[in-house]
């Protein structure tokens with residue numbers, strides 16, 4: 360085998376003179392290229408058997424260079440490595456035979472044609488029948504439906520992802536409303552809680568304190584080189600389930616599968632990462648199946664240094680334009696990381712910024728049902744952390760843009776309650792920095808129901824992570840003060856929802872405009888069926904990320920979040936409004952994501968933050984054309 364540097368990979372993957380036994384196939388444009396790591400680093404990759412397959416034809420590789428490639432120069436790191444640095448000796452061959460059907464990027468299972476079976480040494484390795492991908496989808500969804508337990512469905516989907524990636528995405532895209540609750544919230548929450556017990560094949564990259572000093576090397580163990588999006592967690596605030604340590608890996612894996620299914624970012628360009636600095640979850644530390652470091656969380660300088668090394672290595676390995684999405688960090692780190700790396704990297708905090716954008720979109724569209732402008736409303740939050748203050752700030756910013764009032768003024772339309780009661784000026788000294796802008800003049804109020812009665816909000820938003828905190832008394836107070844109370848119970852998973860759909864409709868006699876973070880089924884109340892909406896950042900981040908990537912954006916700007924909100928709100932149809940919905944259905948999510956991507960990219964060009972020039976004429980069409988398709992390719 361011949362070691363491969365990037366320039367020859369991009370210009371001529373069918374390298375002549377290779378000693379691979381399948382070298383004849385390398386001249387074929389659609390042969391599945393296999394990039395193999397050999398030597399010392401490969402030995403450390405263990406369960407990959409030192410061999411991985413990259414999904415790139417020569418044509419695609421050249422296209423990558425000219426389109427959305429993430430600014431990578433020295434893909435394998437060999438050109439820039441100094442003599443004392445270790446490198447991974449990558450080389451290229453063609454996947455075939457047993458390796459091909461064990462390779463999730465290229466495996467088609469029974470859909471390999473006769474011709475492909477002949478050409479790629481598959482004869483005898485598969486039963487005689489050849490079926491279409493459509494039939495495979497039908498078979499898979501039927502199989503998933505047989506499982507009664509959601510976690511079994513999750514395991515079956517993860518197994519499919521590890522076996523046949525294209526089929527996984529085709530099933531997910533074609534049955535998105537049915538399968539989102541399986542691969543994402545609420546089931547992913549249960550999967551994280553039981554991650555050690557259900558763990559079989561590792562997914563994503565685990566970077567623990569043990570890797571301190573060699574994170575760059577660890578990144579280079581990952582088989583894919585053209586990474587465009589990284590979703591990273593340190594597992595400290597997994598949904599509303601608290602510190603799940605290394606078991607938080609389910610979240611980056613789930614979020615990135617939505618990046619591909621909902622936003623069309625190629626799966627090979629996505630990298631899930633869990634930073635393991637320990638856990639303070641005693642139950643996990645005592646759990647014999649726990650997969651992470653068995654120690655208390657590192658904090659302070661030790662934590663900061665690991666994150667700094669990670670962020671530096673990411674930029675060095677993948678370039679300036681790789682998007683790093685922070686996910687489910689605890690708020691004592693999340694705000695600081697966003698502020699620090701927002702100045703030097705393309706970073707996005709989904710819990711602060713993605714959530715803000717999705718909720719603002721819902722509020723914009725809800726005006727069609729309740730009337731008035733945003734400035735006419737009063738907002739009360741239960742929960743003043745990442746999600747709560749993130750949403751609050753974007754609402755204030757939007758009102759400020761609409762009314763030309765300073766944001767310090769428009770913030771006064773928004774009130775927040777935390778675990779100690781209403782945030783008011785007398786508490787200012789003791790408040791965390793992200794709560795301080797919300798400490799308005801008011802006498803202390805201890806309970807949510809008292810806050811509802813005192814503030815008389817038109818919109819009540821739950822971001823507390825604590826279930827059933829919108830009690831009957833609270834919801835009834837909202838219904839007394841408002842003809843159509845807007846009630847958003849955003850906490851995930853379902854068990855943490857501030858109130859159920861049934862409670863919201865029953866306690867308001869069907870008048871509530873209700874959304875939850877995790878989906879609830881329709882509710883029948885006094886002979887009428889009410890369809891609850893889902894207010895989840897999954898509407899935003901896939902399209903938002905696509906917009907950043909396709910425009911080569913180098914920094915995230917708040918105006919892009921506002922653009923994404925407007926784009927999402929514009930996709931709500933008259934039919935949706937008739938049903939009392941303030942979000943469009945997820946069935947159209949790829950179109951919605953393309954609209955969001957186009958508006959985000961347009962804003963980025965306007966702000967001078969996009970580097971992909973010239974700007975495409977039709978950004979919506981361009982977004983659609985960039986999207987990953989899970990349809991099988993033919994191998995010659």
Ligand SMILES: NC(=O)C1=CN([C@@H]2O[C@H](COP(=O)(O)OP(=O)(O)OC[C@H]3O[C@@H](n4cnc5c(N)ncnc54)[C@H](OP(=O)(O)O)[C@@H]3O)[C@@H](O)[C@H]2O)C=CC1
Pocket residue numbers: 596597598599600689690709710714717741742743744745746747776777778779821822823824825828849850851852855875876877894895896897
């Ligand atoms: N639907 C969606 O798209 C999203 C949903 N979420 C969900 O939102 C929830 C919160 O996430 P996040 O903001 O990141 O978490 P944080 O930990 O940053 O914030 C939680 C906030 O809730 C407050 N709180 C906790 N318990 C109570 C209580 N009993 N009464 C009043 N306030 C309370 C905390 O108060 P104190 O500060 O005093 O401790 C804190 O202000 C999670 O369940 C998460 O799953 C998050 C992102 C997106």
Ligand SMILES: CC(=O)C(=O)O
Pocket residue numbers: 544597598599687709710850851876895896897
């Ligand atoms: C949806 C999400 O990001 C959360 O609950 O944390």
Ligand SMILES: [Mg+2]
Pocket residue numbers: 598686687709710
């Ligand atoms: Mg999150």
